[in-house]
Amino acid sequence: MKGAPDSSSRSAYAIDRLRRRIIDGQSAPGSLLAEVAVARELGVSRVPVREALFALERDGLVEFSKTGRAYVKELSPGDFEELYVLRLALEPVAARLAAPELRSDASALEENIAATERAGSLIEVTHLDLDFHAIILEACGNARLLKLWRSLRNELELWLGRLHRSKQVQTHHTLDETVSTHRELLKSFRSESPAACERKMHEHILGWREWLPMDS
Template identity: 40%
Template sequence: MPTSEKHAAGLKDAVQDAIRDRVFSGQLPPGTRLVERQLAQELDVSRVPVREALRALEREGLVEERPTRGMVVRQLSPDDLETLYQVRSALEEILCRRLVGTLDEQGLDRLQAVVDRTAAAIDAGDSEAAVEANASFHEALVDEAGSRVLASVIEPVAGQIKWLLSQHTDAGTMNAEHQLIVAALRERDADRAIEACRQHLVSSRAEASRMPS
């Protein structure tokens, strides 16, 4: 690929990451209109990578195009939430069963490091870092599973799931639930790990239900 095309692809990815981060942080809440010109000025880029980034985020399910307003941050409907949690629950059961059989001590230590990093952020009073670290725990589970098939299945909904997890503002409770998952995996107890994930799902759904519509 020519250097100019690599640069264009890298710029689009950077813009996509920047907009996604603003959605996850709440800086761009659901329903916010995404104006290409304004975003281009804020990110100091042309409108072309912004347009391409918004289309990519639309495929992720984080933004949508409305006839009268253009691109806006998507507001998930109750049915969207229910389906997303059903998908997440099914995938996490598969993940847990795979991890119990394949996760080594180094992998367990990497998962524990995410939990410890969250705890350190909580102790430091850095709520933004704690929420971000908590959300990265589920990405770490996928990484440690080491399955291209699972990763490819999860990838289309990963952005929406991470966004939902970022709404869970009680970082301490969330991190304690992650610790239970790690402990069950360390004991090679698939059923307990799945149950810990299920309870974590119940907690996350309760938080999502409090989100403004």
């Protein structure tokens, strides 16, 4: 099924297809996403495409010009810095809130770590890394916090995908490092206080900062 033209609704279908197209880099950053052209390619009318473009703008994958044209988002190092600041603001809080829940059931985190150890490619590791954090956000009980983080994740995926394709991936974000820091976080959730979990997450994300590349 290369893409059933009816994943519940045509809007949802258009959103999925467009998101993948953008994150996978099949549409170059800055390129125009004309409604008629996209509609023709996806086999739907302009209306679902329109909604998809608005939805993806909210997710940070598309940006509109003043005249209403939609373009594939371009990301600069400054954008990365913004995302980083927001992760640093949100995720430690989420870790603190999620601590009680995760203390009683950390199986999802364990499984994620196990899957990461089995991962074959570096891009797979980065996705599992984000999944690990997603588990914590989902356990924090704050629906708005989760929602905000998910839009950040979309942009991060966009960024990371582009990094990978441009071979700019730093080698020190290895599988081993990811697994070991996640193990440490897991230990914290198992045995330490929510405040300690918050601090650990803060440090973890601070460490992740060295990833910041200095070019586009």
